[in-house]
Amino acid sequence: MMEALDKQAIEILKDNDRGSYTVPTAGLYPYQWNWDSAFAALGFATFDVPRAWREIESLFSAQWDNGMVPHIVFHQPDDGYFPGPDVWQGKGPIASSGISQPPLVASFARKIHQRDPELGMEKLKTLFPALVNWHRWYMDCRAESGVVASSHPWESGRDNAPDWDEASEAIDISNVGEYKRRDTSHVDASMRPTKLDYDRYLALLYFGRDCGWNETEIADNSPFRVGDPTLHFTLLRGHRDLAEIGRMLGEDVSEIEGWIATLEAACQKLWNPEMSAFDSVNLRNGKFANSLSNASFLCWYAGIESPEMVEHLERYLANGHYLVPSYDPSGDKYDAKRYWRGPVWAIMNAMIGWGLEEQGHVTLARAVRQQTAGLIANYGFAEYFNPDDGTPAGGGHFTWTAAVWLSWSLSDLAGG
Numbered sequence: 001m002m003e004a005l006d007k008q009a010i011e012i013l014k015d016n017d018r019g020s021y022t023v024p025t026a027g028l029y030p031y032q033w034n035w036d037s038a039f040a041a042l043g044f045a046t047f048d049v050p051r052a053w054r055e056i057e058s059l060f061s062a063q064w065d066n067g068m069v070p071h072i073v074f075h076q077p078d079d080g081y082f083p084g085p086d087v088w089q090g091k092g093p094i095a096s097s098g099i100s101q102p103p104l105v106a107s108f109a110r111k112i113h114q115r116d117p118e119l120g121m122e123k124l125k126t127l128f129p130a131l132v133n134w135h136r137w138y139m140d141c142r143a144e145s146g147v148v149a150s151s152h153p154w155e156s157g158r159d160n161a162p163d164w165d166e167a168s169e170a171i172d173i174s175n176v177g178e179y180k181r182r183d184t185s186h187v188d189a190s191m192r193p194t195k196l197d198y199d200r201y202l203a204l205l206y207f208g209r210d211c212g213w214n215e216t217e218i219a220d221n222s223p224f225r226v227g228d229p230t231l232h233f234t235l236l237r238g239h240r241d242l243a244e245i246g247r248m249l250g251e252d253v254s255e256i257e258g259w260i261a262t263l264e265a266a267c268q269k270l271w272n273p274e275m276s277a278f279d280s281v282n283l284r285n286g287k288f289a290n291s292l293s294n295a296s297f298l299c300w301y302a303g304i305e306s307p308e309m310v311e312h313l314e315r316y317l318a319n320g321h322y323l324v325p326s327y328d329p330s331g332d333k334y335d336a337k338r339y340w341r342g343p344v345w346a347i348m349n350a351m352i353g354w355g356l357e358e359q360g361h362v363t364l365a366r367a368v369r370q371q372t373a374g375l376i377a378n379y380g381f382a383e384y385f386n387p388d389d390g391t392p393a394g395g396g397h398f399t400w401t402a403a404v405w406l407s408w409s410l411s412d413l414a415g416g
């Protein structure tokens with residue numbers, strides 16, 4: 001059975017392969033997405049290392065002059081997705097969106113390097129300056145308060161998480177007008193963001209586009225600026241890996257070490273003492289979101305220890321929910337099927353699991369890994385899963401779920 005699942009995972013990557021980049025799933029997401037591609041590359045690296053590097057190279061072919069690596073790259077026109085390139089009007093060398101996504105590539109490039117160190121060194125040499133430019137863009141254009149800010153719910157990758165509810169009330173949607181969503185023609189609307197969410201996504205997109213993606217204007221005047229544990233912890237982890245890559249290449253990494261110190265110090269700004277947990281914080285008014293999300297548990301991945309976060313995870317385990325729900329099942333906004341408001345995501349589990357393992361939380365790491373394997377083995381390569389009963393939700397035949405299966409060696413787990 002496990003071998004059959006390995007084969008299925010490889011088939012999914014091959015089916016979603018468009019030559020030099022991989023779509024997250026046909027139909028719902030017909031372009032190249034930034035953090036999806038980082039996972040796709042990890043998956044390819046288990047059976048085709050050169051193809052893994054090609055995935056990263058095609059993503060970076062869309063890097064803007066200011067260093068930003070966009071969250072969507074529109075390589076080929078496709079009517080099945082909204083909002084497309086004509087709406088975004090990105091400023092890069094090829095059509096793209098105007099925001100970024102969690103910076104996973106430096107960390108995953110290190111893992112891919114280990115699969116073939118000789119090829120890896122050659123690729124890292126070329127990639128290193130581009131990675132430094134991207135990370136510097138994050139520090140210059142998102143980290144003005146020390147905490148890494150999300151400029152758009154799509155930038156955090158956790159589109160409709162309860163984290164953004166309070167901050168999003170400041171977004172004026174009066175000029176959004178009529179538009180036709182495409183996502184709900186691919187996936188049941190009960191598993192997707194609401195119309196109000198979409199109105200706000202578009203209002204923010206128009207704000208950025210209409211100022212020509214001017215980062216100073218966005219930082220100073222956009223209605224939405226939220227310190228986000230997804231971006232903060234993945235960038236901190238990314239900086240650590242980037243510094244390691246730099247050392248391997250004999251580069252001066254003092255600038256990167258400075259970034260690490262800045263982000264380490266700012267972790268306490270994401271600490272919500274009332275919840276005893278890492279949380280998102282609205283940088284416009286200082287309010288915490290009061291959302292215990294799966295991103296809160298990325299602390300270990302970033303090298304940050306927290307006994308309280310261990311306790312939260314142990315509570316989930318004791319309550320019999322599949323690990324790790326994207327929002328606390330005892331919270332009043334919990335919705336077991338709706339995207340980032342409850343469901344379990346294999347990609348987040350992978351990063352949480354790697355972090356737990358590295359920090360020596362062996363039992364919890366094993367529980368997260370075992371449960372992720374069980375969800376996929378029992379319910380398929382879904383986009384996400386219901387934490388109450390494991391039901392698959394969102395898109396199917398999903399690239400990053402297949403990539404997690406392969407790169408985290410989930411087939412090694414007896415009994416699935």
Ligand code: DGY
Binds near residue numbers: 071154
């Ligand atoms: C979508 O279209 O749902 C994506 O998450 C945006 O990045």
